Amino acid sequence: TIREYAAPKIYNSIFTDFGGPAVRVDDKSKLHLDSGLLDLRDNLFWGFAGPLAENANAQGLFTDASRNNRELNPQLRGISRTDDGGLDPRPAPGSPALSSPRTPPADGFYTPVSFHGAFSDLNWAVDWTFLAQKNVLTARGGRNPVPMPAAPTVQAPTLSATRDGNNFTLTFASQAGVSYQVQSRPAFGMGDWMNEGGLLDGNGGTLTYSAPIGEGTKFFRVIAQ
Numbered sequence: 001t002i003r004e005y006a007a008p009k010i011y012n013s014i015f016t017d018f019g020g021p022a023v024r025v026d027d028k029s030k031l032h033l034d035s036g037l038l039d040l041r042d043n044l045f046w047g048f049a050g051p052l053a054e055n056a057n058a059q060g061l062f063t064d065a066s067r068n069n070r071e072l073n074p075q076l077r078g079i080s081r082t083d084d085g086g087l088d089p090r091p092a093p094g095s096p097a098l099s100s101p102r103t104p105p106a107d108g109f110y111t112p113v114s115f116h117g118a119f120s121d122l123n124w125a126v127d128w129t130f131l132a133q134k135n136v137l138t139a140r141g142g143r144n145p146v147p148m149p150a151a152p153t154v155q156a157p158t159l160s161a162t163r164d165g166n167n168f169t170l171t172f173a174s175q176a177g178v179s180y181q182v183q184s185r186p187a188f189g190m191g192d193w194m195n196e197g198g199l200l201d202g203n204g205g206t207l208t209y210s211a212p213i214g215e216g217t218k219f220f221r222v223i224a225q
Contacts (some may be wrong), residue, residue: 001023001024001026002023002024002025002026002029002038002138003026003029004026004028004029004220005026005028005032005219006026006028006029006032006038007029007032007038007177008038008040009038009039009040010039010040010041010043010083011039011041011042011043011102011122012041012042012043012100012102012104012116012117013043013116013117014043014044014074014116014117015043015044015045015046015048016044016045016046016047016074016076016079017046017047018047018049019049020048020049020050020080021048021049021050021051021052021053021054021140022045022048022050022051022052022053022058023040023052023053023054023058023061024052024053024054024055025038025055025057025058025061026057027220028058029057030057032203033057033060033061034145035219039067040061040069041067041068041102042067042068042069042101042102042116043068043069043070043080043098043116044070044072044074044096044097044116044117045069045070045071045072046071046072046073046074047073051080052069052071053085059170063156068101068128070093072096073096073099074091074095074096074116074117074127075091075092075094075095075096075097076089076090076091076092076097077089077090077091077092077161078108078138081136082136083134083135083136083183083186084135084136084213085135085136085137085138085139086136086138087137087138088123088134088138088140089117089118089119089123089125089132089137090119090120090121090122090123090135090141091115091116091117091119091120096116097115097116097117098114098115098120099114099115100113100114100115100116102116104138104145107111119142122141122142122143123137123138123140123141123142124143125137125139125140126138126139126143127139127142129137139153149175154175154178154224154225155175155224156224157172157173157174157180157222157224158172159171159172159222160172161220163213166201166211166212166213167210167211167212168210168211168212169208169209169210170182170208170209170210170220170222171206171207171208172206172207172222173205173207174200174202174204174205174206174207175202175204175208175224176203176204177189178201178202178224178225179199179201179224179225180199180201180202180207180222180223180224180225181198181199181200181222181223181225182195182196182197182200182209182220182221182222183195183196183220183221183222183223184219184220184221185218186216186217186218186219187217187219188219193221196209196211196220198213202224
């Protein structure tokens with residue numbers, strides 16, 4: 001959604017795999033589109049659950065052939081949103097994304113490339129990005145691929161509850177590299193679980209959570225992740 005008075009220029013990019021429409025242009029931003037201040041050209045769009053142009057303001061981005069915004073499968077090597085190492089943003093061999101007519105400005109800032117998007121054969125996001133650290137991104141295609149460390153096997157914590165005067169304390173053993181969230185709800189088997197405090201980082205030792213004892217009943221649990 002290009003909102004009120006926004007005027008991005010987006011060139012040579014890949015937009016793919018989204019559960020809604022591709023582009024909506026606000027009425028006030030349509031003024032910038034008409035003047036040329038807002039511009040989208042030489043982009044690939046694919047895998048949207050809705051139309052490419054969600055409203056009439058965006059229609060010209062796809063009906064104007066000179067803009068060269070195409071609905072075309074970029075043939076990325078892997079799409080994943082889970083920690084299975086299946087996200088590979090590189091175009092597969094033979095992909096139409098591996099060639100582009102767009103020439104970047106020769107101003108020393110942009111690196112000239114011949115492909116759409118941010119990746120060709122090199123997966124420069126290996127080993128240092130959050131997606132790589134969480135094993136969502138594949139480890140293939142880097143300059144010096146290093147096997148990603150296996151995620152720890154998370155054990156369900158065993159809780160111990162004690163009372164000290166007007167305070168209530170939960171204690172449980174923790175694992176290094178695992179985060180813990182204490183939650184509560186007022187009834188057993190029904191109602192929403194609410195977070196009690198923030199995340200607790202596991203250190204391999206014992207973690208504690210303490211709170212004043214209030215009125216009524218509370219049931220507690222600890223989520224390990």
